[in-house]
Amino acid sequence: MNEAVAQKHYLRTRIKHERLTLTKPFMERAALALLGHASQATLIEDHDSIAFYLPTRGEISCLPMIEYALKLGKKCYVPKIYPNKKRGMWFLPYTGKESVKEGAFGILEPTAPISKAVRPSELDIIFMPLVAFDPKGNRLGMGGGYYDTVLANIPKHEQPKLIGLAYNLQQVRDIPQEKWDIQMDAVITPSHYRVFERKSKTSINPAPNH
Numbered sequence: 001m002n003e004a005v006a007q008k009h010y011l012r013t014r015i016k017h018e019r020l021t022l023t024k025p026f027m028e029r030a031a032l033a034l035l036g037h038a039s040q041a042t043l044i045e046d047h048d049s050i051a052f053y054l055p056t057r058g059e060i061s062c063l064p065m066i067e068y069a070l071k072l073g074k075k076c077y078v079p080k081i082y083p084n085k086k087r088g089m090w091f092l093p094y095t096g097k098e099s100v101k102e103g104a105f106g107i108l109e110p111t112a113p114i115s116k117a118v119r120p121s122e123l124d125i126i127f128m129p130l131v132a133f134d135p136k137g138n139r140l141g142m143g144g145g146y147y148d149t150v151l152a153n154i155p156k157h158e159q160p161k162l163i164g165l166a167y168n169l170q171q172v173r174d175i176p177q178e179k180w181d182i183q184m185d186a187v188i189t190p191s192h193y194r195v196f197e198r199k200s201k202t203s204i205n206p207a208p209n210h
């Protein structure tokens with residue numbers, strides 16, 4: 001295991017564990033605080049096609065945000081991962097609790113047919129789950145490489161806005177980066193909406209060196 005991989009593994013284990021110690025009332029207040037920051041920054045109001053996720057394993061919930069987006073008539077999508085071992089996922093419509101059922105890894109996934117999947121480049125904004133983030137906007141996910149893979153396939157000029165959602169305890173000093181890791185545009189925590197300095201998008205799909 002190289003050093004970056006070992007460090008990521010350590011951070012993932014530590015933070016996933018810490019997140020599971022949060023109480024239900026704390027988690028519910030935190031989810032409402034996210035909605036407050038998102039709406040103050042008009043992140044839902046200003047976009048039409050919006051990707052969310054359905055929380056698992058102590059992740060901060062974006063359900064209040066989804067409910068709000070649905071009320072505003074926004075097109076909402078959540079991930080469904082490819083059933084084979086290949087890294088990859090679709091974003092399928094979420095229209096309410098009755099539109100999903102438990103899928104891979106015990107995560108709720110839409111029951112809509114794959115033909116209803118949105119092209120990722122048509123998404124205006126993606127609210128991303130994460131395990132840890134750092135002050136540069138680097139993201140550490142669950143380790144499947146799903147978001148990195150989807151985003152690597154979107155042309156640079158069509159990249160949706162990428163906003164991570166996290167508890168404050170998920171901020172760490174530094175996340176070691178591997179060449180495919182994507183940087184986020186901003187993170188919302190219960191205490192802040194934090195926009196990161198302009199990233200160099202070339203890091204998503206580095207041009208060949210010749």
Ligand SMILES: Nc1nc2c(c(=O)[nH]1)N(C=O)[C@@H](CNc1ccc(C(=O)N[C@@H](CCC(=O)O)C(=O)O)cc1)CN2
Nearest residue numbers: 053054055056079081105107129141142143144146147
């Ligand atoms: N809520 C939510 N939905 C999501 C993601 C996410 O991070 N959060 N994903 C973002 O990519 C995808 C699912 N990715 C996942 C990747 C790994 C594990 C997981 O539990 N892994 C095991 C260890 C590996 C294994 O069992 O093979 C574990 O953590 O115990 C779960 C989901 C799509 N949907």
Ligand SMILES: Nc1ncnc2c1ncn2[C@@H]1O[C@H](COP(=O)(O)OP(=O)(O)OP(=O)(O)O)[C@@H](O)[C@H]1O
Nearest residue numbers: 139140141142143144145146147148149152180181
């Ligand atoms: N664009 C890519 N090209 C090649 N391999 C990739 C790419 N993206 C991810 N991977 C592979 O996926 C594995 C997991 O990546 P990483 O640890 O960055 O996942 P993650 O961002 O934490 O997970 P997720 O996005 O699913 O939440 C890596 O070890 C790597 O092998």
